[in-house]
Amino acid sequence: MENMTVEMQHAPLHDGVQTTMPAAVTAAERITIVGAGFSGTLTAIRLLQFAQSPLEICLMEREEGYRYGGLAFGQASTNWEHMLNIQAGRITLRRERPEDFLEWANEEADRSSWPLTWQYHTFGVACVVPRRIFRQYLAERLRGAVADARPDVSLRELSGETIDVRAEGERYVVKYADAGPQGAIHELPSDRVILATGHLAPVQAPFYHQVKDSDRFIADPYSPDAQERFGAVGPDETVLVTGSALSSFDTVVSLVHSGHTGQILICSRGGHMHDTYPTDHEHDIWQARRPPFLDTENLTPEAVVEGIKAEYAHLRAEHGPGGSGSAHDAVFAERVMKAWEPYVIELVSRMDGADVRMLLDRYKSLIVTNRTSTVREIGSVVRDRMRGFNGAPKTVSVVAAGIQDMRLVEDGTRIRVVFADRDDVIVDRVVNCLGNNTDYERTGHPLWSALVHGRKFAQPQSKTHRGIEVGQHGQLVTADGETARDLFCVGPMRQGDETTRRGRLGAFVFSIGTLRNQCFDTAMEVLRRVRSASDGEQMNIPEGIHHCLTRSSDWIVSDLRLRAKEADVERLRHRILSYARETAYPHTVDLLQAEDRSEREKHRGILGEDFAQFGSALAREFGLSAEQARRAVSLLATVVEKHAVHNLCDITKLAGWDAQYGDQVKHAPKKDA
Numbered sequence: 001m002e003n004m005t006v007e008m009q010h011a012p013l014h015d016g017v018q019t020t021m022p023a024a025v026t027a028a029e030r031i032t033i034v035g036a037g038f039s040g041t042l043t044a045i046r047l048l049q050f051a052q053s054p055l056e057i058c059l060m061e062r063e064e065g066y067r068y069g070g071l072a073f074g075q076a077s078t079n080w081e082h083m084l085n086i087q088a089g090r091i092t093l094r095r096e097r098p099e100d101f102l103e104w105a106n107e108e109a110d111r112s113s114w115p116l117t118w119q120y121h122t123f124g125v126a127c128v129v130p131r132r133i134f135r136q137y138l139a140e141r142l143r144g145a146v147a148d149a150r151p152d153v154s155l156r157e158l159s160g161e162t163i164d165v166r167a168e169g170e171r172y173v174v175k176y177a178d179a180g181p182q183g184a185i186h187e188l189p190s191d192r193v194i195l196a197t198g199h200l201a202p203v204q205a206p207f208y209h210q211v212k213d214s215d216r217f218i219a220d221p222y223s224p225d226a227q228e229r230f231g232a233v234g235p236d237e238t239v240l241v242t243g244s245a246l247s248s249f250d251t252v253v254s255l256v257h258s259g260h261t262g263q264i265l266i267c268s269r270g271g272h273m274h275d276t277y278p279t280d281h282e283h284d285i286w287q288a289r290r291p292p293f294l295d296t297e298n299l300t301p302e303a304v305v306e307g308i309k310a311e312y313a314h315l316r317a318e319h320g321p322g323g324s325g326s327a328h329d330a331v332f333a334e335r336v337m338k339a340w341e342p343y344v345i346e347l348v349s350r351m352d353g354a355d356v357r358m359l360l361d362r363y364k365s366l367i368v369t370n371r372t373s374t375v376r377e378i379g380s381v382v383r384d385r386m387r388g389f390n391g392a393p394k395t396v397s398v399v400a401a402g403i404q405d406m407r408l409v410e411d412g413t414r415i416r417v418v419f420a421d422r423d424d425v426i427v428d429r430v431v432n433c434l435g436n437n438t439d440y441e442r443t444g445h446p447l448w449s450a451l452v453h454g455r456k457f458a459q460p461q462s463k464t465h466r467g468i469e470v471g472q473h474g475q476l477v478t479a480d481g482e483t484a485r486d487l488f489c490v491g492p493m494r495q496g497d498e499t500t501r502r503g504r505l506g507a508f509v510f511s512i513g514t515l516r517n518q519c520f521d522t523a524m525e526v527l528r529r530v531r532s533a534s535d536g537e538q539m540n541i542p543e544g545i546h547h548c549l550t551r552s553s554d555w556i557v558s559d560l561r562l563r564a565k566e567a568d569v570e571r572l573r574h575r576i577l578s579y580a581r582e583t584a585y586p587h588t589v590d591l592l593q594a595e596d597r598s599e600r601e602k603h604r605g606i607l608g609e610d611f612a613q614f615g616s617a618l619a620r621e622f623g624l625s626a627e628q629a630r631r632a633v634s635l636l637a638t639v640v641e642k643h644a645v646h647n648l649c650d651i652t653k654l655a656g657w658d659a660q661y662g663d664q665v666k667h668a669p670k671k672d673a
Contacts, residue, residue: 028054032190036061037070039491040196046523048145054152062161069135076224089125099659125664195489199436237428244268271400276379288339333370341503371506461496473525517649546642553577
């Protein structure tokens with residue numbers, strides 16, 4: 001490992017965030033995070049919070065307008081009318097502290113740059129939140145994490161595009177072109193690398209071929225210059241939006257914000273649209289029976305489609321809304337799809353990959369639009385303009401049709417859209433809202449092309465072909481099926497894994513909650529590896545056993561390979577399990593929920609002393625050698641920490657509200673299966 005000496009500096013970086021780098025940091029490990037959007041920033045925050053040894057975190061971003069927010073929340077891709085599609089009480093960066101965002105927004109946030117509409121707004125649990133505020137929340141929480149980190153833990157923020165990552169000995173070298181006018185190439189030796197590159201480029205359908213280079217075509221509604229391009233649209237122009245998912249709603253918001261009053265045509269093959277949440281909406285979690293069609297031995301696509309239709313009809317009859325169009329109707333499909341997540345895991349595991357991909361492609365729009373509705377502040381912008389009011393004309397229409405071709409007409413000032421089964425239309429602009437490419441076999445992205453095809457460090461996700469194959473903590477799976485050493489990822493590239501491992505579909509494969517969990521879990525795994533770099537035993541813990549402390553305790557005892565009576569072995573199992581449940585787990589949760597470093601240090605000291613005493617007790621009570629006791633305690637500490645992180649990330653086990661906002665939280669009754 002190279003030695004590093006960094007002089008003290010307090011350089012203001014990006015919107016006032018300061019990076020404090022301590023003097024004379026020697027032999028610090030370097031973790032490089034590629035991408036400083038939502039996932040990269042939050043992963044850096046978690047590393048800064050929990051690092052226990054000298055560490056330098058390098059946070060690389062190629063597009064400054066996306067820093068701290070990425071595509072969804074970045075300064076370049078949003079305006080003040082773009083809202084989060086989730087209530088303020090559910091967007092904390094730390095699931096273990098659900099009130100964190102509200103406390104920041106109401107008590108800490110600098111509101112000097114906010115519009116008057118928001119400068120005097122008090123946020124409550126059910127409030128809507130502008131995306132730009134969320135970006136500021138991320139940036140300020142990063143600054144706070146830097147200030148609260150250990151003196152030998154530092155953050156460097158770099159600007160540039162990463163184009164390659166190669167192995168060199170026991171480390172990696174990150175190759176990037178800086179953001180200067182010459183784009184000079186640099187190499188950054190790193191002990192571990194976390195890829196947080198966000199979404200790939202938007203899908204480019206074949207029918208865009210003749211218009212893709214025209215200024216009448218907006219290829220990416222979230223590009224750094226998109227808001228400027230929306231502003232160039234004439235107020236009376238007719239705009240065709242291809243795709244009807246959430247990005248189409250964002251596009252309507254952008255057009256309205258820019259003063260557009262003309263006709264907007266939202267076009268998709270099925271014409272499916274997101275519904276709007278009722279005002280008093282709660283994100284209830286249902287339980288549903290295992291769909292009977294899963295008992296079929298051969299799950300053909302036809303059997304799956306018919307089985308899902310039949311089971312959905314059954315659930316609607318048993319638990320559905322009183323009538324079509326009711327408030328409950330707006331969330332029924334979403335709740336059913338959430339309840340079906342365990343069965344999606346089983347379904348995908350039993351089906352052929354080609355069939356899985358075919359179903360996901362064929363029913364993509366139906367899945368996406370039913371998996372989530374929109375908050376009123378988003379949905380009403382579109383829905384109100386779909387019906388019009390007295391004196392206010394209808395300006396938004398939905399076109400359910402397949403597009404065959406597009407071509408420029410009238411000297412390139414307009415676009416003719418050719419449909420398969422309806423008359424052509426001529427529009428002034430076209431906005432591409434078909435979503436982003438998810439095929440990592442053909443990305444057009446220099447870094448991922450190098451990782452997949454050149455270095456063979458990654459491979460496309462096998463079942464869904466959406467994103468890449470990863471291990472349980474986000475480790476890249478190489479072309480030969482092994483997990484890459486110290487090479488991780490967080491973000492949308494894990495969407496196929498979210499479907500196969502957790503049953504998530506639609507926008508929930510990369511929602512705030514999903515990414516927040518990934519960042520926490522991956523950061524903690526990386527730090528475990530930093531702590532146990534010379535301790536190979538930690539790498540031998542089987543995948544997934546930390547989900548259950550009983551299984552964890554059984555495995556630790558079997559790993560010791562004791563030559564003892566079965567009754568003594570059983571007594572040891574019970575002793576380890578009792579200690580894990582009653583002492584180690586509660587203390588570990590206290591550590592993970594601690595407010596600041598001093599409190600974390602206190603809980604870490606308590607936990608370390610407890611583990612040491614427990615190891616001595618094991619040796620004394622069961623005749624273990626000092627090495628056996630040490631090993632048992634070391635493995636137990638790891639699986640208990642993993643178990644605590646897993647539970648804190650479990651949406652069905654949300655942390656309790658014990659702050660001033662607790663009385664605003666309602667808990668809907670659970671529906672019986």
